[in-house]
Amino acid sequence: MPARRPTLQDIADIVGVTKMTVSRYLRAPDSVATATGEKIAAVLETSGYIRNRVPAILSKSSSKTLGIIIPSLSNQVFADLVQGVETTTAQHGYDTLIAHTGYSAEVEQDKIDMMLSYQVDGLILTESGHTARTLQMLKQAAIPVVETMEVPSSPVDMAVGLDHEQAGYDVVNRILASGKQHPVYLAARMDTRTMLRQRGYEKAMVEAGKTPVTVSTSEHSSFTLGSELLARALANYPKTDAVFCTNDDVAIGVMLYCQQNKLRIPDDLAVVGYNALNIGAAMTPPLTSVITPRDKMGEQAASLIMTVLQGETPKETVITLPHSLTPGRTL
Amino acid sequence: MPARRPTLQDIADIVGVTKMTVSRYLRAPDSVATATGEKIAAVLETSGYIRNRVPAILSKSSSKTLGIIIPSLSNQVFADLVQGVETTTAQHGYDTLIAHTGYSAEVEQDKIDMMLSYQVDGLILTESGHTARTLQMLKQAAIPVVETMEVPSSPVDMAVGLDHEQAGYDVVNRILASGKQHPVYLAARMDTRTMLRQRGYEKAMVEAGKTPVTVSTSEHSSFTLGSELLARALANYPKTDAVFCTNDDVAIGVMLYCQQNKLRIPDDLAVVGYNALNIGAAMTPPLTSVITPRDKMGEQAASLIMTVLQGETPKETVITLPHSLTPGRTL
DNA sequence: TTGTAAGCGTTATCAA
DNA sequence: TTGATAACGCTTACAA
Helix, strand or coil: CCCCCCCHHHHHHHHCCCHHHHHHHHHCHHHCCHHHHHHHHHHHHHHCCCCCCHHHHHHHCCCCEEEEEECCCCCHHHHHHHHHHHHHHHHCCCEEEEEECCCCHHHHHHHHHHHHHCCCCEEEECCCCCCHHHHHHHHHHCCCEEEEEECCCCCCCEEEEECHHHHHHHHHHHHHHCCCCCEEEEECCCCHHHHHHHHHHHHHHHHCCCCCCEEECCCCCCHHHHHHHHHHHHHHCCCCCEEEECCHHHHHHHHHHHHHCCCCCCCCCEEEEECCCHHHHHCCCCCEEEECCHHHHHHHHHHHHHHHHCCCCCCCCEEEECCEECCCCCC | CCCCCCCHHHHHHHHCCCHHHHHHHHHCHHHCCHHHHHHHHHHHHHHCCCCCCHHHHHHHCCCCEEEEEECCCCCHHHHHHHHHHHHHHHHCCCEEEEEECCCCHHHHHHHHHHHHHCCCCEEEECCCCCCHHHHHHHHHHCCCEEEEEECCCCCCCEEEEECHHHHHHHHHHHHHHCCCCCEEEEECCCCHHHHHHHHHHHHHHHHCCCCCCEEECCCCCCHHHHHHHHHHHHHHCCCCCEEEECCHHHHHHHHHHHHHCCCCCCCCCEEEEEECCHHHHHCCCCCEEEECCHHHHHHHHHHHHHHHHCCCCCCCCEEEECCEECCCCCC
């Protein structure tokens, strides 16, 4: 076991060239004489050299890496977003670093600090509530930043997202058009998107001359939580005949509760979810849910950053993607 | 907007001291005269200085950061593991960097390469199948490495995990003890843990004088997949009266299929899952599932690394944690 | 209490 | 085609 990792100098000493030649070989094998290249290749192989990008980051202040900050590591929604980002970054030879915040703006600040101290070339964020210090850091860092998932009213820099308020509004109008009279909004932990959907719900309700009713909690959303929220809704608002759920986890919990309590879906209770995850399709009847193009958002967010890093100016820097509804049968 | 991020030198120039004094202030405010400290603090505030840890990483070859490599970003299991790791690292002032592999050993190699090139001080891995190049890199890097989730037969370095084969063996014996005659193993994408559980299943079946039957697929596990696997099992092995599922997603899919097809659980079909996620508790009847202490694994894995980084030698470097079964009612 | 000098490992630049 | 040199921004060790 070596005392320390081999450096370019170590390789060069063995081969009998300077580290500059080895460095050249690593980045462009053709820029070195064939014979030299072969010798270097052999030594690299046996010594198990691991490249060290820290010096390059130091001298160029660039790391060929994007940072992605997501709220949660166990949510398919953000996994899809990351997948989309990496589809694009991989094509451009960029790496990605991932950190999660647990939906806390303070943790987000710390993670952004860490990523900036690692000199990421660009950042992709997923929440639009930032601390003052975060905003200051992002400004100072002067790197391209894209906020995703939602489109903030005043973006830090660029944005690719959905109009969640409009989606909520559309869903509720569909529910009302189906003949339901008393749709209730079920909300879990209040992130920004949850609140935007609520606003859309309320707007549609008010326009229809109805009183909006939201049943919410500060807990993480979960399947069991969906059951609890529905129980509370039915207890406090017995007329409830439809629920618009802030996400599919809650919607599934609602459906499971209905099965246990012999409520027919959608006859007794219409259910609409949000994000159209796989489990909804496995339910009986299949869950009606809002389709959100997460991977596309990720791809476009990364594309915006790549464009800026190439010194070009994107045509649009704030992009709103369309939403639609699955052909489920719970509405 | 500045052309580039302010450096310590910039701050120092404004204050009228050397960058060394500013550096001292940042790390230990008391090591600087009170008056000087106040001046520095003021300038730091207005200039929005962001610390740059790259030079320190370069000169000390240490980053106060651990790398965590997980297969998937949308699995509660790995989210819990990361949570456990971060509980420990936070106490020691260490940061974490996360990367995901999509269950590919080649991607794992690339991500490990990236993390090593960022000079992480330790690595936490979640799969035990590594490429030759990965093994060579880990050896050269000479940093503490912990493999988690399972306990490999020949660990790269240290390990904290569960005995999945034993867990599978125990589950199947419980199923047989309940009177079921034809338990089938339902497997999704074959990662190492899925195969270990299968081995335990087969061992128990053979010991009971029965023929093991595994129904599997190369696809990602999902709820819909659980339904499909069960349909295949029932079609090909009509005597099937119990299923041991490689994870809860598959088990839930099985339960949903049973609901649709009026199969009674556990009378017509017993179901056992793996990981004891939240959704299992929301089902009717509640899913019986193997409890895996993910957060504890993460904590212990990180503790091992912290111990080594402090120059001490851990008492045990290969730790097997206990498993148990939820008090569900599907068995 | 503050300052000076050297060094971390790579790459851009210029020279041979 | 290869080499010599300087630079990136910080911290350690030593000096004042």
